[in-house]
Amino acid sequence: MAVRHETELYAPLKVFFEKQGYEIKGEVRTCDLVGIRENGEPPLIVEMKKSFNLALLLQGVERLKLSPSVYLAVERNRDKKGAVNQRWGELSGLCRRLGLGLITVTFYKTKAPVVEVLAEPDETLPAQRGGGRRRERLLYEFHERSGDYNTGGSTGVKLVTAYREKALRVALALQEAEAELQGVRSARGSAERDDVTAAAEQPSEFASAAMAEAEQAGQQLLAARPEIAAAGSAAAETSAGITPAELRKRSGVPGAAAILQHNYYGWFLRITRGRYTLTKGGHAALVEYAAVTGNVTAGV
Structure with missing residues (x-):
């Protein structure tokens, strides 16, 4: 079942990470999904697209300046078995080399979506320089919001900022x-x-x-x-x-x-x-x- 908009990925991803103890908010300083846990660890950042592409990969690499815990999330469409963006083994290996995590979301007509983690972020890699101030602004924006009023992946809509x-x-x-x-x-x-x-x-x-x-x-x-x-x-x-x-x-x-x-x-x-x-x-x-x-x- 193919999704029409990347915003459809947000709800199942939000539920998935909330079960892991994260507080989730969408569209925080251009990041599709941001999660914070009370133990003081770096923020979770997830960038979403309907399918895996170069733009998503570059976006993920840029987010590594803000946090070592960055995932790329795409739909896993069972009807596109021969498509390039369905070569999950190779894509997972590429993400691991870059220190990124990779998540797929599979949608069904009669049951809830299934979220699967194919690769975890490599948090042992050296932190990238130049993101300290941006990370502070990201965390400030997250904590100043009273709730999650935006859907991650939204474009062309008015966002509820702090x-x-x-x-x-x-x-x-x-x-x-x-x-x-x-x-x-x-x-x-x-x-x-x-x-x-x-x-x-x-x-x-x-x-x-x-x-x-x-x-x-x-x-x-x-x-x-x-x-x-x-x-x-x-x-x-x-x-x-x-x-x-x-x-x-x-x-x-x-x-x-x-x-x-x-x-x-x-x-x-x-x-x-x-x-x-x-x-x-x-x-x-x-x-x-x-x-x-x-x-x-x-x-x-």
Whole structure:
């Protein structure tokens, strides 16, 4: 049974390595599959293709700069017995010479896929130079993600990176803060309407006198203290939007201010100095990534 997309290899490989104690995440800094175990050993990296080819081999050699534990994974199609990419003995020997592992996945119509390891990576080979910083970035990206939201082997799709997760957390905090602020304003407006209604129910002479007295007192205060009028105007301007400090506290994202300022995804709008609101795109993103936001906020 031939697969149509290499992404179909991801699920059986994920299950296979999870049974060996790995935490698996897909599409981590261009690596199709990355696995980490708590014993501190180098990360597991798997690169996948529908069939064995030179591009896959070169990709695997490049990944050896990041970790000595690199596998190449391809489909084992029983209908291609005479094809070049089915000469498993020779391909296994080639991978061993290069220090790479080789895995095949066989798909069936009526039973679960079968994963078979044909060659193990040679972790005794000298570590390749030049991959230290890249390996650190790979591990950082892996650990900063709250879960596995990408399918390994994906191309042309939006990936849930650690940065996108943090931006979603800030967007969610902004949405919730604005909703709370709107609730407070609604409650305040309701209370003010109740006060007006109560005043209207008073005898007309009493109500008119009270309103006139209050208006006169207010005018006298503003005339004597013009700075109060200015302060009230400034408060009205800053009552809209949420500050980066508040969003940093709510979201638990230390770099919330930078995310708001850079606005990489177009989710945030600066309405005045130090005040932000959520755009239509931001609201749409929270709906699109509802499964992600539900998970990333669980531990906050």
